[in-house]
Amino acid sequence: MTAAPASPSxxxxxARIRGCLLGGAIGDALGNPVEFLSLDAIRRVHGAEGVTGLVPDSDGVVGRVTDDTQMTLFTAEGLLRAQAATGDGELGDDAVAAVHRAYLRWLDTQNHPAPPPAVSADDPVRSGWLRTQPWLYAQRAPGNACLSGLGQGRVPDPRAPLDERPGPVNPGSKGCGTVMRSAPFGLIGLGAGRAFELAARCARLTHGHPTGAYAAGAFAVIVHRLLDGVPVEVAVQCALELLARYPGHEETSAALRAALALAADGAPTPEKVESLGGGWVAEEALAIAVYAACAATGAGSLAGGLLLSVNHSGDSDSTGSLCGNLLGARHGDAALPPSWLARIEGRAVTAELADDLSYAFHGPRPPHGEPVFPYGRYPRH
Structure with missing residues (x-):
């Protein structure tokens, strides 16, 4: 029997939490300029190897992130505010509602050019520090299901069976908007089962198809296990074991198994990436990210995995973001290519949120009294 890895310091x-969020932002920015291009078009524009680093977007700007990173940050903020409401490092039944309110703050960034005024001094939505960041007020091809789902304002019952199918919001939708925002659920030390359930329930805020929820849950589990320092393949097996407990998991499980099988079958290529799909739906985006992350083995290969994840004819920013989350969680922020990281939009805010997640959920915490923590940034409602 293989010994369990020692608990990380x-x-x-x-470092891994920072790596996860910053790595996701790097992958997002790598894929953003080529999101809607075919592989042939990418090669025509950028050469036979495709994108080999950060390139300008359609406005000539390098390093811009998209709704993938935006929503991931608001997921993290929602979890921090849910924890602040309890003050004990745990999450209560209000966690899904807290994440929903955070997503409504993201929705404001898509509907307003600057932070709109709060309705009242204790407005549960228009409060906190993240919503005041001007750079977040930008539309970067947000997903239709995310926009329309949040517009419905429905929050699932946190105690309802997860396998209720379909969900009440956008019941036929399983777009990758569920999985691309779900890394933070794996970063907060809930345990694999709780991370899966919370990510899946929050996915149903906008997407009702069970595959959208299960892919988000599986992704959170993989991230959770990577924090322990296990290989990507081991983390994926843990996710597969959990998925098997839920009716209707087969689509997500099959996509993950296909990614693992492909990663074990010779040298990686963009053509192999494309055999997994385009990444527009949740299970395909997850599979492409897992395949690219598995291919990134050996010293100095993190950049190669990220580039593999974006050089295809599909949703390159989402697959890049997911792959960056995985590789950053596996290797930590020190392994991220520094020349890319230096040019990423919002990197200071992203790092700050990562550090707040680390402190709030993993300590160190004082033995007596309330922890010293910037609750002013994360109001308890």
């Missing part, structure tokens, strides 16, 4: 956890 607080410093190692902080």
């Amino acid at each position: 607080t410093d190692a956890l902080r």
Whole structure:
């Protein structure tokens, strides 16, 4: 029997949490300029190897992130505010509602050119520090299901069976908008089962198809296990074991198994990436990210995995973001290519949120009294 990995130190956890969020932003920015291009078009524009680094978007700007990173940050903020409401490092039944309110703050960034005024001094939505960041007020091809789902304002019952099918919001939708925002659920030390359930329930805020929820849950589990320092393949097997407990998991499980089988079958290529689909739907985006992350083995290969994840004829920013989340969680922020990281939009805010997640959920915490934590940034409602 293989021995379980030792628990990572607080410093190692902080590095991996930072790596996850910053790595996701890098992958997002790598894929953003080529999201709607075919592989042939990418090669015509950028050469036979496709994108080999950060390139300008249609406005000539390098390093811009998209709704993938935006929503991931608001997921993290929602979880921090849910934790702030309890003050004990745990999450209560209000966690899904807290994440929903965070997504409504993201929705404001898509509907307004600057932070809109709060309705009242204790407005549960228009409060906190993240919504005040001007750079977040930008539309970067947000997903239709995310926009329309949040517009319905429905929050699932946190105690309802997860396998209720379909969900009440956008019941036929399983777009990758569920999985691309779900890394933070795996970063907060809930355990694999709780991370899966919470990510899946929050996916149903906008997408009702069970595959959208299960892919988000599986992704959270993989991220959770990567924080322990296990290989990507081991983390995926843990997700598969959990998925098997839920009716209707087969589509997500099959996509993950296809990614693992492909990763074991010779040298990686963009053509192999494309055999997994385009990444527009949740299970395909998850599979492409897992395949690219598995291919990134050996010293100095993290950049190669990220580039593999975006050089295809599909949703390149989402698959890049997911792959970056995985590789960053596996290797930590010090392994991220520094020349890419230096040019990423919002990197300071992203790092700050990562550090707040690390402190709030993983300590160190004082033995007595309330922890010293910037609750002013994360109001308890």
